[in-house]
Amino acid sequence: MDDVFFVGLLSLALVKATPLALGAMCGLMCERSGVINIGIEGMMLIGAMMSFLGSVLFNDLTGGELPKTISLLVGLLVAMLSAGLIALLHARLSIHYKVDQIISGTVINLLAVGITNFTANAYIDPNHLAGVGVFPVLEIPILSKIPILGPIFFAHQPLVYVMLILVAVVQYALFNTPWGLRTRAVGEHPRAADTVGINVLRTRYINVTLGGVLAGMAGAFLVLQSVGRFQKLMTTGRGFIALAALIFGKWTSVGALASGLLFGFSEALGVRLQLGDVNELQALTLLSGIGIFLLGLVWLIAKLVRGKDDKRSLALVIGTPVVGAVMVASGLLSTFPKIEIPIQFLGLLPYILTILVLAGVVGRAIAPAAIGKAYEKQ
Amino acid sequence: MTPEALRVRGITKRFPGVVANDNIDFALAQGEIHALLGENGAGKTTLMNVVYGLYKPDEGQIFVKGDPVEIQGPKEALARGIGMVHQHFMLIPVMTVAENLMLGHEITTGLRLGPLAKVDRRRVSKEITDLASRYGLEVDPEAHVHQLSVGEQQRVEIVKALYRGAEVLILDEPTAVLTPQETEDLFAVMRSLIEQGKSIIFITHKLKEVLAIATRITVLRDGKVVGTTEPSKTTEAELARMMVGREVLLRVEKKPAQPGGQVLIVEDLQVMDARERTVVRGVSFSVRAGEVLGIAGVQGNGQAELVEALTGLTPVVAGKIRLMGREVTHARPRIFTETGAAHVPEDRHKHGLVLAYPVDENLILQTYYLAPFASGFNINPKAVDANARRLVREFDVRTPSIETPAGSLSGGNQQKVIVARELSREVHLLIANQPTRGLDVGSIEYIHHRIIEKRDEGVAVLLVSSELEEILNLSDRIAVMYGGEILAVIPAEQATAERVGLLMAGVRETPAELIPA
Numbered sequence: 001m002d003d004v005f006f007v008g009l010l011s012l013a014l015v016k017a018t019p020l021a022l023g024a025m026c027g028l029m030c031e032r033s034g035v036i037n038i039g040i041e042g043m044m045l046i047g048a049m050m051s052f053l054g055s056v057l058f059n060d061l062t063g064g065e066l067p068k069t070i071s072l073l074v075g076l077l078v079a080m081l082s083a084g085l086i087a088l089l090h091a092r093l094s095i096h097y098k099v100d101q102i103i104s105g106t107v108i109n110l111l112a113v114g115i116t117n118f119t120a121n122a123y124i125d126p127n128h129l130a131g132v133g134v135f136p137v138l139e140i141p142i143l144s145k146i147p148i149l150g151p152i153f154f155a156h157q158p159l160v161y162v163m164l165i166l167v168a169v170v171q172y173a174l175f176n177t178p179w180g181l182r183t184r185a186v187g188e189h190p191r192a193a194d195t196v197g198i199n200v201l202r203t204r205y206i207n208v209t210l211g212g213v214l215a216g217m218a219g220a221f222l223v224l225q226s227v228g229r230f231q232k233l234m235t236t237g238r239g240f241i242a243l244a245a246l247i248f249g250k251w252t253s254v255g256a257l258a259s260g261l262l263f264g265f266s267e268a269l270g271v272r273l274q275l276g277d278v279n280e281l282q283a284l285t286l287l288s289g290i291g292i293f294l295l296g297l298v299w300l301i302a303k304l305v306r307g308k309d310d311k312r313s314l315a316l317v318i319g320t321p322v323v324g325a326v327m328v329a330s331g332l333l334s335t336f337p338k339i340e341i342p343i344q345f346l347g348l349l350p351y352i353l354t355i356l357v358l359a360g361v362v363g364r365a366i367a368p369a370a371i372g373k374a375y376e377k378q
Numbered sequence: 379m380t381p382e383a384l385r386v387r388g389i390t391k392r393f394p395g396v397v398a399n400d401n402i403d404f405a406l407a408q409g410e411i412h413a414l415l416g417e418n419g420a421g422k423t424t425l426m427n428v429v430y431g432l433y434k435p436d437e438g439q440i441f442v443k444g445d446p447v448e449i450q451g452p453k454e455a456l457a458r459g460i461g462m463v464h465q466h467f468m469l470i471p472v473m474t475v476a477e478n479l480m481l482g483h484e485i486t487t488g489l490r491l492g493p494l495a496k497v498d499r500r501r502v503s504k505e506i507t508d509l510a511s512r513y514g515l516e517v518d519p520e521a522h523v524h525q526l527s528v529g530e531q532q533r534v535e536i537v538k539a540l541y542r543g544a545e546v547l548i549l550d551e552p553t554a555v556l557t558p559q560e561t562e563d564l565f566a567v568m569r570s571l572i573e574q575g576k577s578i579i580f581i582t583h584k585l586k587e588v589l590a591i592a593t594r595i596t597v598l599r600d601g602k603v604v605g606t607t608e609p610s611k612t613t614e615a616e617l618a619r620m621m622v623g624r625e626v627l628l629r630v631e632k633k634p635a636q637p638g639g640q641v642l643i644v645e646d647l648q649v650m651d652a653r654e655r656t657v658v659r660g661v662s663f664s665v666r667a668g669e670v671l672g673i674a675g676v677q678g679n680g681q682a683e684l685v686e687a688l689t690g691l692t693p694v695v696a697g698k699i700r701l702m703g704r705e706v707t708h709a710r711p712r713i714f715t716e717t718g719a720a721h722v723p724e725d726r727h728k729h730g731l732v733l734a735y736p737v738d739e740n741l742i743l744q745t746y747y748l749a750p751f752a753s754g755f756n757i758n759p760k761a762v763d764a765n766a767r768r769l770v771r772e773f774d775v776r777t778p779s780i781e782t783p784a785g786s787l788s789g790g791n792q793q794k795v796i797v798a799r800e801l802s803r804e805v806h807l808l809i810a811n812q813p814t815r816g817l818d819v820g821s822i823e824y825i826h827h828r829i830i831e832k833r834d835e836g837v838a839v840l841l842v843s844s845e846l847e848e849i850l851n852l853s854d855r856i857a858v859m860y861g862g863e864i865l866a867v868i869p870a871e872q873a874t875a876e877r878v879g880l881l882m883a884g885v886r887e888t889p890a891e892l893i894p895a
Contacts, residue, residue: 173494176496176497177484177486177491177493177494177495177496177497178484178486178492178493178494178495178497179493179494181473181477181480181481181484181497182481182482182493184470184472184473185470185473185481188470188471188472188473189468189469189470189471191468192467192468192469192470192481193470193481193482194432194452195430195432195452195462195464195468196452196453196456196468196481196482196483196542197451197452197453197456197482197483198481198482369471369472
């Protein structure tokens with residue numbers, strides 16, 4: 001239970017949060033413009049497979065003479081393009097043909113499972129395609145040498161940085177640029193947008209397609225920056241967790257990243273505890289203690305800032321951080337019995353967290369008003 | 379002759395099954411307020427949507443300042459100086475006024491990144507404030523639209539059109555959503571716009587307003603121009619005849635009331651609204667069989683909550699309600715219905731009808747569980763069908779069939795469905811809340827006629843309306859509500875528009891003038 005443990009855990013959390021944040025931004029682009037996207041999962045899956053095929057085939061084609069990074073970049077590009085194309089299909093179905101957007105998204109998911117499983121069975125497995133490898137870690141000079149923060153934020157593979165930059169750009173652009181204003185207008189009140197000369201359908205097409213490109217990047221991440229090869233159904237519900245992160249983050253990219261980090265953290269914790277070198281009970285007590293302490297702190301600050309409006313009772317607001325602190329203290333001081341928690345349960349953590357967050361903790365998030373409705377010109 | 383700002387010639391627009399505009403000629407002179415008058419469905423809004431580029435005309439030509447133009451879309455209409463304020467506001471509630479106004483032609487600053495450049499909020503806000511003050515309009519560019527009142531939102535819409543450089547303003551039914559005071563404010567703004575050289579097309583079906591503000595009046599009926607006239611050369615009665623195509627009785631003919639026993643007695647009633655503020659503060663009155671008690675008042679003075687309490691939709695905080703001698707203060711809505719109360723609600727879409735249901739099912743919403751419509755678990759479709767056919771005929775509901783969803787009927791016919799349903803039961807008390815809001819002259823006449831008919835049959839009628847004229851026209855006694863209280867109850871023969879108007883504004887009368895309820 002030392003620094004290295006925590007730094008490793010947080011660094012891993014950021015890595016695990018990356019595909020979630022990218023996927024959530026895919027959802028953000030779609031849903032802010034009024035198109036529900038439950039097909040993120042499928043788009044990521046297509047992206048994952050195509051990044052693998054793209055990088056491997058390009059590497060073969062060039063006889064392996066070019067540096068591996070070039071092949072990996074080609075794979076990334078292919079993933080983004082193909083997921084963009086699949087998203088274009090979603091756009092075509094739901095915007096042009098006005099298919100119910102939930103059904104269209106389901107179609108995308110089923111289609112992606114079919115395509116990728118078929119390709120894996122018929123081509124990848126029989127030919128024993130091996131991956132080209134993964135992106136190297138890019139340590140940012142100087143910044144990565146900062147103690148604790150350096151290894152957490154500045155010693156990662158490139159897509160993590162790309163994700164962080166995109167989150168900032170999308171957040172800024174959504175509220176401060178013509179693109180952002182128009183996208184939100186189309187998602188809130190498309191008729192109003194139409195009357196001031198904004199092309200509603202085109203805006204939605206562009207956003208959905210660009211969203212798909214981001215989902216492709218999320219899928220490519222799973223291959224090119226993680227395991228290095230394609231496995232059937234390797235997204236394992238991350239697209240849906242990304243959707244949850246989007247809603248939990250109230251349809252903003254910073255919010256999506258924050259909730260992505262929460263989910264990423266629990267996934268990282270699950271992975272880390274599976275190594276079996278730390279006492280699970282102690283770690284869980286300590287970490288949930290920290291979580292409860294921080295939650296109480298946020299409530300306390302909110303109460304102090306907002307004053308009377310805050311309806312939470314004082315006992316709860318003060319009690320929560322106290323309970324958290326006690327848990328942390330007992331986690332540090334007492335010795336815990338070593339018990340075996342089956343690995344499978346630890347792997348469940350992110351999914352349990354998703355359910356809890358969606359069921360209760362998340363406040364009333366207000367979706368864009370025109371979401372889910374096809375726009376019809378009169 | 380002043381120059382022409384806009385002219386349309388021979389405009390025809392067909393929709394499947396209807397000719398919405400049939401060879402329409404219409405001209406707007408520079409600096410005039412030209413009223414476009416017509417019933418719902420006469421083609422006013424269609425014509426304006428053609429001018430604004432939202433619809434493509436099948437035939438005809440549009441001229442702007444004498445030049446023939448083709449307007450492909452709103453953007454082009456705006457570029458040619460035509461702005462439109464829609465009946466349902468075209469504002470994004472979650473955005474600020476400034477963001478709404480710049481939407482579609484954003485001004486950016488800093489790096490030239492095209493759609494990803496930074497919008498210049500400060501400059502736009504300043505431009506809006508300057509522009510608005512020039513026309514005597516007050517808007518806060520930083521306010522979020524959803525925080526504004528309806529009147530303020532309308533002002534934002536007008537500023538939006540001006541900000542886009544509109545020379546010609548089309549106002550589509552602008553007064554439908556306004557209180558009398560807000561309407562006066564709007565007229566003042568319209569006059570100031572005219573003084574500064576703008577031209578206005580004012581779409582409405584309210585005769586009084588047309589005569590009060592218009593320079594010229596063009597009347598549409600069934601997609602055709604009936605005629606163009608001027609306020610000084612016409613009367614309300616003549617305009618109504620042009621609109622409807624027959625003589626219309628603007629004043630309801632009625633015999634003196636013959637009040638019987640007390641049907642509804644309300645004692646010291648207190649009701650809270652959804653935000654737990656007391657909005658009905660100790661109201662007492664009674665309604666007798668065979669009379670109309672009108673409750674006058676500007677909207678939002680507790681009338682809505684009062685009606686909800688009187689129909690069992692909202693819990694009563696304190697006080698008593700007795701209906702037909704039965705204590706119903708805390709009863710469920712069904713008890714009210716079964717005791718003989720009928721309710722024509724304020725919002726026919728939200729509370730009056732299930733829009734997705736067909737007409738025949740809407741006609742049995744409160745009685746579906748009773749014979750002959752129900753037998754055991756089953757609905758008896760034959761009885762539902764027969765009931766619908768009879769009522770549609772009796773109440774003259776114009777619907778393609780009784781299977782048509784209520785949502786696709788016109789407003790007047792939707793209201794007729796509600797009235798038919800409510801009055802087809804055995805009724806002792808009729809509560810009608812804004813029964814003619816948004817309806818055209820013909821439908822208003824019909825509904826008024828039905829209300830008086832029920833009164834003469836011995837039904838007690840409680841009429842709630844913010845239309846002063848309607849109250850004066852129909853009521854036998856008038857109660858004025860202000861700030862959740864009833865300020866006075868006046869017999870109709872002693873009520874004048876001025877006296878009731880003052881009470882509606884909250885000016886209390888001296889006790890000597892008060893007549894006990």
